Amino acid sequence: MVWDAWGIPAGHKPLSASIRNLLTQVFGVSGDPVARRDEGDVPLRESTLTPTQWDGLVAVVGVGSISVDHHDRLLHAGGKSTPDLLRRRAADPQDAPDAVVFPADHEQVLAVLGYCADNAIAVVPFGGGTSVVGGVDPVRGRFDTVIALDLRRLDGISEIDPVSGTATLGAGLTGPKAEELLAAHGLSLGHFPQSFEFASIGGFAATRSSGQASAGYGRFDDMVQRLEIATPSGTIELGRAPASAAGPDLRELFVGSEGALGVITGVTLRVHPAPETIGYQAWSFPDFETGAAALRSVVQAGAAPTVLRLSDEVETGVNLARSADIGGEAVAGCLAITTFEGTEAHVAARSAEAGALLAAAGGNALGQTPAEEWEHGRFAAPYMRDALLDLGVLCETLETATTWSNLTELKAKVTAALTDSLAEQGTPPLVMCHISHTYPTGASLYFTVIAKQLDDPIAQWHIAKRAVGDAIVAAGGTITHHHAVGTDHRPWIPGEIGDLGVRVLRAVKRELDPAGILNPGKLIP
């Protein structure tokens, strides 16, 4: 992962002429991209780690597994939200963790937490570093020192059970590496969020991640069978069966705990045989409401495809729905994508049933190609954001979810909040939306917003983000469907779970992390 943008250098491509034309027409933006800085030129706040602390941590993880190098600190200086990336571009000294520690296993994680609790060092658990909500920002809270606890060395598969369809994966495995190890056993996890290429198994669990195949394979929380967690108060292992009535399901306290209650070190997940076949089918609908009702009919009938998505008119128009490239051949109305994975018999039965329902609900079958194109380009959008930011265009995404009956109103309210808050600043935006996760009772809404940057784009976005957060809570949506809370959504947690819910989280944190070292400033207000 590069330090000041998404992904790897090879992923960054210049914008096409058609996108540049569109940006010029809509936002009056033109000219050359801002030059990126060399990472060595970036001033970092000096590390506060003392020699005693260094020795203490070296005693736990060994001398080669702790770093105060400029490069390592910069690579752990935060996540990949647009504000994060804009801060990297700023001339001011960057905040960064005072050290980066690379434990080898669960026992070392436990020992690092013990040392840090005893020595007043804040700990930011760090997986792939792809948080877009400030979840891995080096917030030190009331502590002088903060370390990033990088879990990349926890990268093994400790157990595979092909009969039960489970695998126990180390928290530090990235999505592609996990799939590669599973593929050697003919298995697949099927969790493909947009962060897939860089994010980690532990991060997926800690943030309640949801992948693009969630209609077929479930959200990551659905996949979690068992968790191993290190806390300053000791180890906790949860999940003894596929389902249980043995009291509250404490796994659900740690799935989504964002490193504030403990560090997830190992996850036993439901996996499945690599699909025999994959069917692709794209659809167009005359408008978003018709398309949403069609998706609803499929999910409520129990006939959900593996992937089920619907772009609204704007997103379909600029062709973001089909690939990461704005421009290409346009589809009229709203584009929907379906894919079907499994055995030949399952794919045939399911695609026939779902296809009939989509057609009956007003869908026009477009064939395989748009669906295949979508799959081909599905991890590319974050790269385009970097190119836009470089050109002086603000680009950010956000998401929510609600019931089917409230979906249209929530979409309108969020769109209005984004449009009004940015237009009032003189930068009217382009707002696009899609449904990417569906449930029998409702769906998610994922928004992409593009506007001309102001001189202080972080402040500009902050105003819009505040307006949207308030609008979501007022309109009955959840403050985040799959991006998690971090620092950015924390103000709205009382709106989500109430003051008593916040007290419950604090009570759990006091028990597991009495010194309060775990990821301060995140999740819990």
Added chain:
Amino acid sequence: MVWDAWGIPAGHKPLSASIRNLLTQVFGVSGDPVARRDEGDVPLRESTLTPTQWDGLVAVVGVGSISVDHHDRLLHAGGKSTPDLLRRRAADPQDAPDAVVFPADHEQVLAVLGYCADNAIAVVPFGGGTSVVGGVDPVRGRFDTVIALDLRRLDGISEIDPVSGTATLGAGLTGPKAEELLAAHGLSLGHFPQSFEFASIGGFAATRSSGQASAGYGRFDDMVQRLEIATPSGTIELGRAPASAAGPDLRELFVGSEGALGVITGVTLRVHPAPETIGYQAWSFPDFETGAAALRSVVQAGAAPTVLRLSDEVETGVNLARSADIGGEAVAGCLAITTFEGTEAHVAARSAEAGALLAAAGGNALGQTPAEEWEHGRFAAPYMRDALLDLGVLCETLETATTWSNLTELKAKVTAALTDSLAEQGTPPLVMCHISHTYPTGASLYFTVIAKQLDDPIAQWHIAKRAVGDAIVAAGGTITHHHAVGTDHRPWIPGEIGDLGVRVLRAVKRELDPAGILNPGKLIP
């Protein structure tokens, strides 16, 4: 519900001649049933409720909504486990709540909890009273006084959203009443545990209930969208969307909280249109392992029926698999039941796919009749237990769950623990088992055990139950798949969630119930 047995008087029928023959042959039991006592003849421990406490509670719920009558106290003296029922038959004075309080709504529940917390009165939340794990026993803990908080008056539907497929139900609604109210809107919940006829919505949530149609409609915890909960520390409302990444899912702390963390007063549930059609198909398999592998192939292919069950050889042999009656026409090997609900297209597609997989895995199709017979008799088994108990036969059930790969071994270990612990007491048992809940990664195991009663059948069963609990933990199963913890499974909670998990539950309880009045002696060790 009658005071000393399951269900309603009309449900109780004499055992058939064939069952009596079987009991005589296997257990040497014969003769006439023990006569039941008139409830007025049962000595109850005197109520400790003081006039001041009476006045205080009357001030909250009104004079007609609190009772210290013999009848009301006896009807709230516990649940319906075999030890519960055997205790009712004993000559000793029965323990009972010191009063029964019938709040009208959430606000009254909140006020009762406030009064009881201030006045050191233990509170046992009481729904349908069908607990088989001691969950509603009148345990007073360190308090002099305990009340049963009967939620039957919270029996409304406050919101129906047919588009989203959700309904908000009062905690006190019984299964049949909830289905009746939903049917008026063309909807159904589809939650049919064996306790369906008497148990309540709040109880289903508080105990993580799982119904016979769980393969199609999910467990009750899967259905829960939103909860309203009264605690001594105030009200908490949870669940703002079908899915969320806004931190830990606190709903999962209260689903399964068994009245120890709060009182669930309202539940918003996922419902579905009443099915257009229902398909029935029974199967036989040569043995349990072949049948289990067949069920696994169906669930892992994503082709699960609505109901999917498999009885083992013994259960199939005594025909418990088909109805509540032991005896009738036998099926060779192991009987499996499938039903398919939904639209005509869905039922056709799903039953074709599942049927092909079951046949390929060695199943022999038996047609509709055995499946229809199973459905017809599916709520009758608890009545037969009463008839057996009356004849001096011990009869109890217990259940667990594990991964597919561990299923055969867990079944053998539990069977051995039951057989050995009862045979060592001179009462070798008949042990039957079925799979009634399936998941991609594993399944539940439900055991019915029958043996000749000793003079102290409670002590006799206690020895067997202890052996089974230890065997389940040692063999890697969960201590309960859908019966919950109550008093009876509490000793094994540390084996399920570890000491640190117990500390987490205690921390949450301290925050929500600082006086410790809520259901003492249950769930949390």
